[in-house]
Amino acid sequence: MTFDLHAYIAERREWTDRALDIYLPPAEALPPNLHEAMRYSLFCGGKRLRPILALAGAEAVGGDPLWVLPLACAVECIHTFSLIHDDLPAIDDDALRRGSPTSHVVYGEAMAILAGDALLALAFDLIAECRLHASAERVLDAISMVARASGTRGMVGGQVSDIESEGLTGLNEADISSIHARKTGALLLASLVSGARLCGATRRQEQSLLKYGAQIGLAFQITDDILDLEGDEDKLGKPLGSDLKQDKATYPKLFGLEGSRRLAREACDAALAALADFDGHADPLRALAHYIVERDS
Amino acid sequence: MTFDLHAYIAERREWTDRALDIYLPPAEALPPNLHEAMRYSLFCGGKRLRPILALAGAEAVGGDPLWVLPLACAVECIHTFSLIHDDLPAIDDDALRRGSPTSHVVYGEAMAILAGDALLALAFDLIAECRLHASAERVLDAISMVARASGTRGMVGGQVSDIESEGLTGLNEADISSIHARKTGALLLASLVSGARLCGATRRQEQSLLKYGAQIGLAFQITDDILDLEGDEDKLGKPLGSDLKQDKATYPKLFGLEGSRRLAREACDAALAALADFDGHADPLRALAHYIVERDS
Numbered sequence: 001m002t003f004d005l006h007a008y009i010a011e012r013r014e015w016t017d018r019a020l021d022i023y024l025p026p027a028e029a030l031p032p033n034l035h036e037a038m039r040y041s042l043f044c045g046g047k048r049l050r051p052i053l054a055l056a057g058a059e060a061v062g063g064d065p066l067w068v069l070p071l072a073c074a075v076e077c078i079h080t081f082s083l084i085h086d087d088l089p090a091i092d093d094d095a096l097r098r099g100s101p102t103s104h105v106v107y108g109e110a111m112a113i114l115a116g117d118a119l120l121a122l123a124f125d126l127i128a129e130c131r132l133h134a135s136a137e138r139v140l141d142a143i144s145m146v147a148r149a150s151g152t153r154g155m156v157g158g159q160v161s162d163i164e165s166e167g168l169t170g171l172n173e174a175d176i177s178s179i180h181a182r183k184t185g186a187l188l189l190a191s192l193v194s195g196a197r198l199c200g201a202t203r204r205q206e207q208s209l210l211k212y213g214a215q216i217g218l219a220f221q222i223t224d225d226i227l228d229l230e231g232d233e234d235k236l237g238k239p240l241g242s243d244l245k246q247d248k249a250t251y252p253k254l255f256g257l258e259g260s261r262r263l264a265r266e267a268c269d270a271a272l273a274a275l276a277d278f279d280g281h282a283d284p285l286r287a288l289a290h291y292i293v294e295r296d297s
Numbered sequence: 298m299t300f301d302l303h304a305y306i307a308e309r310r311e312w313t314d315r316a317l318d319i320y321l322p323p324a325e326a327l328p329p330n331l332h333e334a335m336r337y338s339l340f341c342g343g344k345r346l347r348p349i350l351a352l353a354g355a356e357a358v359g360g361d362p363l364w365v366l367p368l369a370c371a372v373e374c375i376h377t378f379s380l381i382h383d384d385l386p387a388i389d390d391d392a393l394r395r396g397s398p399t400s401h402v403v404y405g406e407a408m409a410i411l412a413g414d415a416l417l418a419l420a421f422d423l424i425a426e427c428r429l430h431a432s433a434e435r436v437l438d439a440i441s442m443v444a445r446a447s448g449t450r451g452m453v454g455g456q457v458s459d460i461e462s463e464g465l466t467g468l469n470e471a472d473i474s475s476i477h478a479r480k481t482g483a484l485l486l487a488s489l490v491s492g493a494r495l496c497g498a499t500r501r502q503e504q505s506l507l508k509y510g511a512q513i514g515l516a517f518q519i520t521d522d523i524l525d526l527e528g529d530e531d532k533l534g535k536p537l538g539s540d541l542k543q544d545k546a547t548y549p550k551l552f553g554l555e556g557s558r559r560l561a562r563e564a565c566d567a568a569l570a571a572l573a574d575f576d577g578h579a580d581p582l583r584a585l586a587h588y589i590v591e592r593d594s
Binding site for chain 1: 408445
């Protein structure tokens with residue numbers, strides 16, 4: 001494959017960052033500390049994987065990615081909100097994220113809670129902006145998909161199950177994959193499929209994208225678990241071994257490192273197979289599947 | 298006026314409670330503790346003022362209130378989310394709400410944060426349900442209105458300004474009313490106007506409702522401040538004097554009790570005047586304006 005994923009990702013990150021800068025209230029608007037806290041966490045070196053999936057989902061079905069840029073920004077706001085809240089002392093109590101102090105360390109707990117809340121509310125206003133280029137019906141579909149992926153049956157529910165599973169013994173693969181499919185997979189999937197839906201995806205195309213998305217979500221999580229054991233602390237921007245410390249159920253704990261690497265490769269292959277009916281417009285998604293298992297941060 | 302507000306409110310509370318029970322995931326669904334926490338705070342004796350405003354807004358323009366019941370449930374979810382988060386130790390640190398222990402006291406801080414988050418996400422999926430009876434364009438308008446009323450320029454921004462104003466001297470009426478217009482008023486207004494928008498309100502009708510809503514929002518807040526000084530602790534379900542204890546900027550602090558009562562009555566009169574062009578369909582709104590300044594809890 002001659003597709004230049006590095007350039008593709010860099011360009012879409014830049015689109016997303018520029019659009020986020022426009023969509024977020026300026027740091028000096030009332031109340032300034034809130035907007036500063038929102039911007040601090042949003043512009044803290046995120047990979048922008050969810051926005052890129054939203055844009056690539058639009059492109060895969062022949063759409064113009066710029067049409068779904070507000071959706072791309074929205075899913076990044078939701079991802080950032082979840083990181084801010086997960087890092088709070090009452091939840092994961094993390095002081096570092098991507099090499100920088102977390103929101104509550106810089107702005108205090110009250111502001112961190114409220115900055116997260118504000119990012120979640122903003123996200124739905126942003127998705128509604130997609131009506132400029134997509135039908136109102138499809139925009140409502142996207143809003144529902146993203147809301148469900150964020151809520152009790154998605155990200156928040158997965159986070160609760162993850163917390164409740166700490167220190168539990170006897171979790172099997174179904175338990176672990178259920179937690180991750182909700183905590184991480186649901187929003188990845190919703191980003192991808194709602195991007196495609198906004199650009200007129202057929203039902204058949206959506207079915208294929210759902211399969212692709214489920215597999216890359218799995219591959220993403222397994223790779224995350226592996227990186228927590230043997231990644232590069234400088235590249236990850238956080239200390240290794242946090243899963244071990246919290247006694248979390250992980251793939252390496254269940255299948256060992258070699259077994260986990262094999263599972264990640266199989267998930268990547270299954271993701272590529274799901275795209276068999278797509279033409280070259282899906283090359284970014286194909287390259288992303290490889291990137292997700294080969295990344296080092 | 299012969300309108301029976303008591304029966305009107307009781308019926309709409311029951312509609313809202315029944316619908317919320319259906320829209321919320323069952324308490325036993327995975328993860329059960331999360332759903333139990335969401336239900337605990339939602340069904341904890343709230344007045345359902347925001348749902349009633351959404352339903353009454355629909356009725357005022359000749360719409361069927363049942364068409365906007367998902368919106369009514371959504372704004373109550375958002376209100377409940379804000380109470381759960383405001384009560385957290387890092388924010389107002391309140392252990393009692395409506396006479397019952399607050400969410401973090403019962404379920405712990407992590408679950409309280411996440412239950413609030415889940416209620417906010419659910420709200421936008423619920424508003425999208427209004428597409429069954431309203432045009433998709435109008436449903437998107439409602440989603441934008443409610444998202445903006447909840448976010449940095451509305452409820453969350455107002456809460457931040459409120460926290461930052463604690464202990465400050467020299468706040469004038471403009472400062473106080475700006476805080477309350479965002480913290481409390483914005484969602485009351487969005488409930489009312491989006492209910493009307495979903496049912497085909499004209500631009501002129503919306504202008505009148507905006508005026509009405511701004512005045513009852515003001516009246517509501519002044520009355521809240523008065524009740525915190527001289528209400529009935531049993532009826533309020535919380536100890537008096539919490540504003541004094543936190544040295545908050547309040548109307549009684551600025552205008553005295555008599556001056557505050559007069560301001561509340563003037564706001565009520567201005568709200569009624571804004572409804573001059575409406576027919577009997579707006580009688581519930583007229584009665585609600587009186588209720589808001591005369592309530593005892």
